[in-house]
Amino acid sequence: MSTSVVIVAVALASAVEMVEAFTILLAVATTKGWKTSISAAATALLVLAVIVAILGPALLHVLPIDTLRTIVGVVTLIFGLQWVRKAILRSSGLKALHDEDAIFEREVKEMSQTQNSGKVVDSVGFAVAFKGMFLEGLEVVIIVLTLGTTSGHLLVSSVTAVLTAVIVFGVGAALSRQLSSVPENKMKMAVGVMLISFGTFWSGEGLHVHWPLSDLSIVGLIALYAAVSYLLVQYLKSAQVTEANRRSSAS
Incomplete structure (x- = not known):
């Protein structure tokens, strides 16, 4: 698989999840201080890095390649x-x-209702920030492991995820605001379509399906699923308009 395709998929997925994680970290930093927020984020990232370091090589060495492709594909x-x-x-x-x-706003309100422990690192704030960073980061880890191990670009996927997180956090910290202007839904649609395409391709390879254009078949799958997704959106919008007109006529 093209390295550039893996980089794009991992970068987009990481950006989406890190924007969500940064929102929580910023809320904790605003109410409990940056030391609490940064220490929690660093701890969560360390735990996630250990998971990747352990599971990545283990998946490659324990499971046969066809079994790995099928499982990862699904x-x-x-x-x-x-x-x-x-x-x-x-x-x-x-x-x-x-x-x-x-x-x-919700996170700030909830955190403001808890008393500050007075310590350099607030325990409640640390727990909230760690949970937010770990859960959002765990989705990135799953994507890094699936794309990285199956495509043979685990190191590239890991580095891409880390660099994306650094960029998102750096921009967010510089602006001192949550990154609400990021078109998250469009990014999720793009990443979702790419993951479905990868999943279809790898599942097929694991089941010994012969793809006519080899790795280039992924491009065709992406185009197919993107078109289907677009048509579904248009159909649902049309159905809502039709239903609204029907109710208007009935009343």
Whole structure:
């Protein structure tokens, strides 16, 4: 698989998750201090790095390549379907868009209601920041492991995820605000489509399906799933308009 394709997929996925993580970290920093927020984030990243370092090589050496491709393909397919489903619902208006501003305000309100421990690192703030960073980062780890191990670019995937996190946090810290202007839903749609395409390709390879254009078949799969997703969004929008007109006529 092209290294550039892996880099793009990992970078987009990491950017989406890190924007969400930074929103929580910023809320903790605003109410409990930057030392608490940064120490929690660093601890979570260290734990995630250990998971990648242990599971990555283990997957490559323990499982036969066909079994690995099938398992990773199915996991990636399921993961991508979840992202695309939410992105389609949000794009069609059936589900509210992910609002980083609302999340930030909620986190600040909740954290403000807890008393500061007076310590350099607040225990409550540390727990909230660690949980936010770890859970959002865990999704990135899954993507790094699936894309990295199956494509043979685990190191490239890991470095890409780390650099993306550094960029997102650096920009966010410089602006001192949550990155609510990032078109998160579009990024999730793009990443979801790519993950579904990778999942389909790898599952097929694991089951000894012969792809006519080899790795280039992924490009065709991406185009196919992107077109299907677009049509689904348009259909759902049209269905809502039709339903609204029907109710208007009935009343």
